[in-house]
Amino acid sequence: MDYDVLIIGSGPAGQHAAWQAARLGKRTAIVERKPRIGGAGLQTGTIPSKAMREVAYLLSRSGGMRQSLAPDSRNRHGLLADAVRRKEGVIAQQESVILQRLLRHGVALIPGEASFVDAHTLQVADAAGNTRRISADFIVLASGSRPRRPADVPFDKKTVLDSTSILNIRHLPDSLLVVGGGVIACEYVSIFAALGVHVSVVDSHTQLLEYLSEDVVGVLADSFLGMGVTFHMQERVAEIRREGSGTVTLLESGKQIRTDAVLYAQGREPNSAGLHVDKAGILARDGWIEVNRHYQTSVPHIYAVGDLIGRPALASTGMEQGRAAVLHAFGGATHVAADNLPMAVYTIPEISYVGRTEKEVQLEDIPYVVGRAYFKDSARGQIIGDAQGMLKLIVDAHNEKLLGVHIVGEQASELIHIGQLVMNLHGSVHDLVSNVFNYPTLAECYKLAALDCTHQLEQRKTL
Numbered sequence: 125m126d127y128d129v130l131i132i133g134s135g136p137a138g139q140h141a142a143w144q145a146a147r148l149g150k151r152t153a154i155v156e157r158k159p160r161i162g163g164a165g166l167q168t169g170t171i172p173s174k175a176m177r178e179v180a181y182l183l184s185r186s187g188g189m190r191q192s193l194a195p196d197s198r199n200r201h202g203l204l205a206d207a208v209r210r211k212e213g214v215i216a217q218q219e220s221v222i223l224q225r226l227l228r229h230g231v232a233l234i235p236g237e238a239s240f241v242d243a244h245t246l247q248v249a250d251a252a253g254n255t256r257r258i259s260a261d262f263i264v265l266a267s268g269s270r271p272r273r274p275a276d277v278p279f280d281k282k283t284v285l286d287s288t289s290i291l292n293i294r295h296l297p298d299s300l301l302v303v304g305g306g307v308i309a310c311e312y313v314s315i316f317a318a319l320g321v322h323v324s325v326v327d328s329h330t331q332l333l334e335y336l337s338e339d340v341v342g343v344l345a346d347s348f349l350g351m352g353v354t355f356h357m358q359e360r361v362a363e364i365r366r367e368g369s370g371t372v373t374l375l376e377s378g379k380q381i382r383t384d385a386v387l388y389a390q391g392r393e394p395n396s397a398g399l400h401v402d403k404a405g406i407l408a409r410d411g412w413i414e415v416n417r418h419y420q421t422s423v424p425h426i427y428a429v430g431d432l433i434g435r436p437a438l439a440s441t442g443m444e445q446g447r448a449a450v451l452h453a454f455g456g457a458t459h460v461a462a463d464n465l466p467m468a469v470y471t472i473p474e475i476s477y478v479g480r481t482e483k484e485v486q487l488e489d490i491p492y493v494v495g496r497a498y499f500k501d502s503a504r505g506q507i508i509g510d511a512q513g514m515l516k517l518i519v520d521a522h523n524e525k526l527l528g529v530h531i532v533g534e535q536a537s538e539l540i541h542i543g544q545l546v547m548n549l550h551g552s553v554h555d556l557v558s559n560v561f562n563y564p565t566l567a568e569c570y571k572l573a574a575l576d577c578t579h580q581l582e583q584r585k586t587l
């Protein structure tokens with residue numbers, strides 16, 4: 125065999141699989157079909173969107189936003205240039221960090237598109253048309269996903285965009301219609317609304333991010349309204365047309381929406397077609413690869429990780445899946461699957477959560493109490509001027525342990541990890557009450573929300 129392990133795809137999942145294998149001293153190679161490494165995580169998804177968001181966020185924090193920006197379109201175009209520059213700078217730096225890490229550990233990088241010949245052999249075709257066959261004892265599929273692009277949507281990379289092509293626009297549209305109410309949609313609504321674009325949203329659900337708590341999403345929706353975003357909820361798109369230099373979107377209700385550009389953000393599709401997994405006997409459902417809890421496919425020496433296996437489809441979880449798959453393959457340290465996976469939505473304001481929602485707890489019939497702390501009631505919240513932020517704890521009324529933590533506001537994506545660790549270490553709400561937090565901090569909201577919970581727990585006991 126040419127390698128101990130061959131990894132297909134250099135996104136977060138593939139990188140971490142390779143890094144782990146190399147640390148175990150295994151002969152490791154990554155095949156990547158794109159000229160630059162990093163996948164959606166680095167090149168088209170996580171990092172570029174977060175880097176652009178930072179420019180929009182700083183602008184919103186400076187009190188800029190629509191009032192000062194909307195009238196001055198030259199200013200707005202300069203801001204897009206800033207956002208693009210920041211994005212490209214961060215990508216270049218991260219690319220170099222990742223490359224150095226892989227090369228230092230002796231991971232071979234093989235350019236080209238991989239497809240199965242048999243269960244131990246892949247053919248790799250490079251951009252110049254050369255092909256070679258590579259064999260390995262273990263194979264890790266980490267080929268990721270791409271935006272879902274229905275055939276009847278006239279994508280053109282200029283006016284009808286997806287989450288990849290929107291990264292390459294060089295002129296800010298005056299108006300943008302975002303189709304979808306999921307994570308990608310909401311993050312781009314934040315970015316473009318903060319840059320002064322007239323943003324509208326169409327979504328078939330009653331609320332954005334429909335799987336999240338109403339009160340948390342309510343704070344985000346209020347912030348969007350404040351930025352001038354228009355909502356068309358419980359509406360479906362019938363047709364998107366390019367017309368003149370802009371777009372016309374017809375809704376099933378008969379409404380017509382004219383905007384300079386449309387961002388279509390309704391889900392992702394697996395990058396599996398070119399792999400010819402059938403030649404290795406791997407089972408897939410609609411292109412998503414089926415795996416067991418060790419990330420083994422139906423062919424035990426072939427693993428699949430990251431977006432290719434479907435939800436949660438996050439860079440954070442993909443990295444851990446890559447590491448876990450390799451540890452399992454080589455029978456190394458037993459991998460303990462992490463509980464309570466966190467999720468952060470990098471909107472303005474941020475949302476982050478871990479564990480269950482109230483709806484889920486109700487469906488499971490668990491008795492619970494909810495404690496809330498509002499950032500405006502904390503000294504730190506007042507200092508930084510976050511009047512909307514909220515931290516919410518859902519606590520099991522019987523054993524007094526945390527069932528879920530939901531945060532909306534400044535630093536939500538960082539703050540969540542305190543609650544996550546308490547959950548993973550099986551701590552109770554009393555551990556948060558007795559903990560001393562730096563003062564003034566937003567973290568102190570954990571204590572305030574925990575006190576709110578313990579007060580209710582005591583009241584329940586006296587009933």
Ligand SMILES: Cc1cc2nc3c(=O)[nH]c(=O)nc-3n(C[C@H](O)[C@H](O)[C@H](O)COP(=O)(O)OP(=O)(O)OC[C@H]3O[C@@H](n4cnc5c(N)ncnc54)[C@H](O)[C@@H]3O)c2cc1C
Nearest residue numbers: 133135137157163164165169238268430431437438439440
């Ligand atoms: C706009 C956006 C924002 C996001 N924000 C976040 C976030 O804030 N936090 C977070 O955790 N996640 C975020 N995500 C999700 C995250 O980007 C993905 O979950 C993650 O990139 C998936 O990693 P992966 O390694 O499975 O695949 P990918 O990153 O998609 O990488 C797969 C790689 O495989 C290569 N490849 C595919 N087929 C072949 C083949 N046949 N041969 C060779 N190479 C091949 C591709 O070229 C690609 O480089 C975001 C996604 C998007 C789109």
Ligand SMILES: NC(=O)c1ccc[n+]([C@@H]2O[C@H](COP(=O)([O-])OP(=O)(O)OC[C@H]3O[C@@H](n4cnc5c(N)ncnc54)[C@H](O)[C@@H]3O)[C@@H](O)[C@H]2O)c1
Nearest residue numbers: 304305306307308309389390391392436437438468469470
């Ligand atoms: N901050 C983050 O962690 C972050 C940011 C962006 C994206 N992501 C990841 O990227 C992935 C894709 O993001 P997303 O916003 O597209 O997903 P999503 O699941 O959040 O939202 C997709 C939206 O499109 C709709 N949809 C999906 N398939 C559809 C179909 N066939 N027809 C009609 N509507 C459909 C869904 O109902 C939903 O409203 C997610 O798994 C997400 O976890 C993560």
